[in-house]
Amino acid sequence: MSKIPDLPGTPVQRGSEQEAWLRNFIGKLCNLPHDRFPGSQPVSFGKKDLDRLEQNDYWVCEKSDGVRVLLTILTNDQTNAQLVHVVDRHNSYRSIDGIYFPHYDFPERPLRSTIIDAELVIDTDPLTGKETLRMLCFDCLVADGTNVMSKDLGSRYGRLQNHFYAPYARMKRDFPDSVAHHPFDIKVKEVNASYHLDKVFNVDIPKLQHGNDGLIYTPVATPYVVGTDKNILKWKPPSENSIDFKLVLRFPPLKDQATTPDLHAKPIFALHVWGGGEGSRAQYEPYDVMHVEDDEWEEMKASGEQLDDRIVEVHWDPVGENWRMMRFRDDKPHGNHRNTVESIIQSIADGVEKEVLLARCDAIKNSWKQRQTQRPPRPATSQQQQQQQRPSISSTVLRYGPLASSVYSKVGGPTLVGAFHR
Secondary structure, three states: OOOOOOOOOOOOOOOOHHHHHHHHOOOOOOOOOOOOOEEEEEEEEEOOHHHHHHHEEEEEEEEEEOOEEEEEEEOOOOOOOOEEEEEEEOOOOOOOOOOOOOOOOOOEOOOOEEEEEEEEEEEOOOOOOEEEEEEEEHHHHEEEEEEEOOOOOHHHHHHHHHHHHHHHHHHHHHHHHOOOOOEEEEEEEEOOOOHHHHHHHHHHOOOOOOOOEEEEEOOOOOOOOOEEEEEEEEOOOOHHOOOEEEEEEEEEEOOOEEEOOOOOOOOOOEEEEEOOOOOHHHEEEEEEEOOOHHHHHHHHHHHHOOOEEEEEEEEEEEEOOOOEEEEEEEOOOOOOOOOHHHHHHEEEHHHOHHHHHHHOOHHHHHHHHHHHHHHHOOOOOOHHHHHHHOOOOHHOOOOOOOOOOOOOOOOOOOEEOOOOOO
C-alpha cells in the first residue's frame, strides 16, 4: 500500500469563530444552503455502467491513492490579501502560509477567490528516493470569484488549467525561488477520453510515482454535484474493491471474572457500518467481522498503536471468504455509509475486469464519434464573427512597410513588466 500523506499547514481550531466564518464563506461561494464539505463523491462501477460509457461522453483518469482535499483561495478585493487553506473530508481547515497565486491576465495582481478539487499524494523519485508532497488538481468549483459548478466538465477543466494553473506554472518557471518553500508542488491531473483506456493503463499508470487506486470516470456534460454524484464512476478490479468500516475490538472475558475483559487475549475484530449522523450523533451498528491471523495480531500488539474505534479499509478475500485488513484510514471522518457498503458489495459481485473494459473501448469510441456528427454546430460568437469578417493577412497588400517599435506599443516596449516577461 502507498503512503498516505499528512496534511500540510496549521489547523484552524474546531468550533472556533474563524472556522465558522470559513465554512460559511465557502458555502456562499458554492451557492450552498449549508456549510458542510462541498466536494463530490463517486459511486462504484458495475457491469451496467458499461452501457453508460457507450451512451454518454466520459473522461477517464487514474485514481490516485492519497488524501482528497479542496484547495481554497479567498481573496480580499480591497486589500488583495489571499487566505489559502486545504480542506479535508472532515471539513477541517488548515491554513497555508507563504503561498501566492497570481491572476491569469494581470500577474502583478492576485487571483481572486478560487476553489479547486484535488488529491494530495506523496511522489517518490524511483532513482533518488526523494519524496515530494504533490497536489494533483482535477476539477474546479469557483474560478477567480465566479462559481462554475453549473458548467460542464470541459468548461470547469478549462478554468482549472487557464485561470488557476497556467499563471502559477509561469510564476514557478520564471521565479523558482518564489515557490521553493511552498509546502507542496502543484500539477493538474491528465484526463483522457474514455475510449483511450489503453493509454491510461499502459502509459499514465506505469509512470506514476505514487500509488494507484483504480480509475475515475467523470461525465463531460454534467455539472458539479455536491455529495454523492451517481454519474461519477469509481472503477477497481473486483478483487481490489475495498470498504471502510469502523473497527471495534471485542475481548473475551477472563475465565474467573465473566464481566472483566481479557485484554491479553485475541479479540473479535468487529466491523461496524455507519448509518449517518455526525459527532456524538453518529450512528454505527455491527455489520461483520474481520479475520486476523495470530501472527498478525502479535504484530498489531507490538506496534503499540491504538486499534479500537478507528476507520479501517478492508477487502474481501474470496479464498478465505472473509474480510481482510488493508490499512487504517484516519483521513476519513467515517466509514462508508450503509447504502455505499451495499453498493460496493454489489460491485464486487457484479465487478468488471480490466480486460472487459478494454474490449469495450472500440464500441465506446464509435458511439462517441457518432454523437459528435449528430450534434448541431455551435453558433459563432460575436468575436468569431468579427474574425471571419476581417481580411486575412495573406490577402492584404502591405503598403506601409513594417511597424516601427514604440515604448507605447505592445509590439515594442519593455520586455519585463511587473516582474513578468512579456
